Amino acid sequence: MPSKAVSHAHANLDLADAVGSFTRHLRAENLAASTVATYVKALNQLNSFLVQQGMPTDVAASGWLPSQPSPRSSSFSISSSLTQ
16 A cells, blocks of 8 residues: 655644544544544543653654555554554
């Protein structure tokens, strides 16, 4: 699969700011409301932890953006990146 370039629109995307976009994505994938709520809660907890520890929350700088889409869809899958 060809690599997907990181958009310049994401160049300064903060984790807290990305949660809204990710939430819309999860809803578009028709995930259960409880699943969306759990994911959002986990991301908010992660963001709080990173801020408390003085760690970066910039998504692009942290390498959190995918370089390849998952085989299932155009969205990123952690499980696919762990098996590569």
